[in-house]
Amino acid sequence: MTFLFGPKLDDTSTQFRLWAPSAGAVEVLFPEGPPLALKKDDAGFWFGRADNRGPGTRYKFRTDALEFPDPASRQQEGGTTGWSVVCAPFEPSGRREPLRPWHETILCEVHVGTVSPEGTFAGLTERLEHFRDAGFTALEIMPINEFPGNRNWGYDGTLIFAPDSAYGPREDLRRLVDRAHDLGLCLILDVVYNHFGKFNNFIERYAPEWFDEGVETPWGKGIDFTQDMVRQFYYENACMWLEEFDFDGLRFDSVHEMKTEARDVFLSDLAKSCRAVKSDAKLIIENMDNIASWLDREQNQPKDFTAQWNDDIHHVLHYLATGDGKNGYSDGSRNPIADLEKGLADGFVHDGEAEGESDGTTRGEPASRLPPDAFVSYMQNHDQIGNRADSKRLPDRVSAEKLDFLHLSIMLAPQIPLFFMGEEAHLRTPFPFFIDLPEDAAEPMRADRCRQMRESFGEDVEDGALPDPNGPHTFESAKLNWGDYGNPDRRAALDRFRILAEWRRARLWPLVATPCLDARSGRQGTAIVVSWIFEAGTLSMALNPSDLPADIACIITASPLSTGEFSQQDEVLRLGAWSAVVW
Template sequence: MSAPAGRQVPLTWGARLGRDGQARFRLWAPGLDALALEHDGRQAAMRRHADGWFEGVAEGAAPGQTYRFVLPDGRAVPDPAARAQADDVHGPSVLVDPGAYRWRNAGWRGRPWREAVLYEAHVGTATQAGTFAALGERLAGLADLGVTALELMPVAQFAGRRGWGYDGVLPYAPHPAYGTPDELKALVDAAHDHGLMVLLDVVYNHFGPEGNHIAAYAPDFFHPERHTPWGAAIAYERRPVRDFFVDNALYWLEEFQFDGLRFDAIDHIVDDLSERELMVEIAERVRADLPGRHIHLTTEDNRNITRLHERGPGGAVRWFTAEWNDDFHNVAHRLATGETDGYYADFAEAPWRKLARVLAEGFAYQGEPSPHGGGRPRGAPSGHLPPEAFVDFLQNHDQIGNRALGERLTTLVAPEHLALWQALLVLSPHIPLLFMGEEYGETRPFLFFTDFAGALADAVREGRRREFAGFAAFAGHTDTIPDPNAPATFARSRLDAARRDSAAGRQAAARLKRLLALRRAHVVPLLAGGAGGTGCVRAVAEGAVAVDWTLSGRRLALRVNFSDAPCALPPADGGTVYAAPDEAAAALARDGVLPPRAIVVAERPT
């Protein structure tokens, strides 16, 4: 029996290739009175409708043929909903047959969220080749380690060959430097072979600074009087604009069989002019259109809101599955490094108490005034949500790459302390996320890199230097900050295979593999009930915290002491799940004293 063909999502925008050799094209261009379609070297006028949509039909269409739209002034622009590009973001788009790829795992339905152990990867630097195919060769090792979900940084096409992906301008087209659409599907298929889910990071809050041509024919796509950190705000309340993003979410989940999406910086998706906000509509469409699959939608949002993540009857996810928990990262980083600059200022005071609250209730800031935010209240009560509504991490692309020198924690924190933090991350009932290389203690930086030219490259370089000019470490010598546009900056950010294969790398990976096995055996089963309000802070001391969770009729107790002296904490009674540096720590913890630099996790019936 042949493998089933892929499904073609009926997009509101863009090109639809039929089996009869006919292709249909749609572009919303309310700013124009006329528009032409250039297909395979031939040009023809498109029909304009009263609502600003232009439509055109081409005969003799086939996959691989190029097309673009020609404006009245002669300017030719790509399809903003192109499934592929012939070359760069300014060139012609390519007709793609979404049904050409034959899926081996068409019956894959995903995995429950409670089983998620996320591994965030940048396709371009995760391997030496920097391609979808090369990343596929690492999947077996990740699955063996205990990772259950690969999370890709954005792959939508951006200007140049090198970049993080957050400056994409063609949200439907996989970046050609990484591979073709079918090669991305093959990566997802291969991940499913190994039992791995795959999530994709999508950016709906802005377009990049080069290659976005939409304003030339659809100025109504934007609000010029409103601004985001990256330019004019998007007019989400307009139906064609709204469909552009709703369709995009469904496109990745259906045509590419992704298991979920991570929505970048949704605090900058301002949709106060709509009856129903865009994020809610996307979630409802996904839940309605894709029944029977485990689809996981996560958000990044520094407001610490909870309304999008509320659970329904029996703990069922209504809209969004989980929130990236910056509070966990920020307080952990503050405690691990001592840094209090920037957003770490919110954790300068009472950091151990904030850590305990994060573990027990999700967010540290639940409406309290934020020093970094000028004293404005930040957050909402979060303790009622289940632990798996929070994605915790010690490192990710932002918190490494947005440092001037891109240092990882392996170069900032003593190994024995970092081992404690990793155990705490993995064995808490929150969902853990690892950043690529973290599993073996990568020491190479992950830097901010781009591939712009001319004035834009100069602006990015100088902007980066201005950003850190106020930091004491760079006073008078900001020229030491790596140039984002230099190829060497990108090359330095590639993972080091030699480090991964070294004795130290293998030892670090073995330690993490054991922790993930313990999580799978002892923590994941407790999350099946989906209950909230499970955490309780038992004690806080300088350098130590004690937190308990009541989950599925069991009590999970975590005791950790980062200090150099023994610490009296409430007993961690029950069966020992994990103890470090040795089993003696567990015996002492049961007696109410935790040794220096130790962690104990225990479990017992309630």
């Protein structure tokens, strides 16, 4: 791809470029020496060349009285208001494909700032062997783009080409990816293309064309994807992570919040741009609208996106395990056992049951035509933990037998499993929302967070009742305590997790490497049995997500793996409370 944004280097000079169609004049500022006046082309780009300004050059842009960093800055000095730094691109690895095929993916979602005591790329690099040895084959890294301050979930970024300096230099990020590949781990990066953070977002002040005044998102004005250069900006960003940093894939945050016209053009071309770099790039979307067509296959290969985070399976399993009646289960009218059966067999629970706009419980298009690996299943992720008022993980809320049931159900169904860092050992570290802003900016964010918890997540909280998101102690509470892995109960849980991961490798991978021909299911009372039929053979799972035993007509036909109690009585399978069997 020909890059239009960011500095362009040659042997003796650097060309600076900024898209600002309505600006009257633009200059490049340097810490020393005169500014460089830029010229404007017909596409709205301002450009100019500076001699003897190579890698390491610090610069900003200025239009009128506004000084601001390059929105395509590859490195920042001094945070989101500081100097942008000219960087020579890394040499591409030459790999045109991800390290592993998609069907071999066992995901762990990781936040760089809290996964290690150091909270850096180097700190995570030193702990990669733990994740490999636990059974994971890929890490999904929460957003690392430059954000205000030193603490953030990552979704408030304003400079999306620059790895955040709080995590270490960009060279350490490339070393992290290279070391992961040495260990057989893929890395997938979470990127945010639906909004910019509210704080230090200079773009709306010098390039209002970037936004559509008539479209509102939870974070403000919507990105205007009808603008060719706006779309190009994000294509370039995606390609940079895949090529220059050698990530194996990307996860695209909340694509349902992309609401301007040309959204579909953007998403389609975004996938094409990524696949031009790595044809089998692991491209994951978060999409509350459950639009199955984005996940369609051609000759058993993804046409656009590889898979979608599947909230549906989380919601029904979460309700069954906790009794927490949110996410469509508040009125008691739904049958959660039937929903779990449908989610396991088809992927989505809510997939075209109603016409017109989604109301949050019925959505999208039929999903039964999709293979199981078009869905990423999970019981915990950053949202499901951090968007609770208490930020507690499941081990603080459900029994060990339920946790083992949930792990087996997620790990050994043929959908792609995802776990949140520490979940492999039932760690209890909370993951509250945290930021690092000046106090005058933090105060409205505190109030907004309480409002969001009430209105968006159904949490009954009063203003001021949440952990202070701007407090360093809140961030520190989210850091994994690696000493907890030495606890006997945590070690035992990790051992059980490894057994599940090994069973998936040995028994599922040969099946899911071939096309899925059908999924057949049945239920009796609280018992469910699902069989997925692949070209290479059949995978079956029987489950009883209930406090009481249940019987179902079913015969185990191969050596099984199980959690909880079960017994075969002629053609009847008796499942104990919170038991599951897979064969």
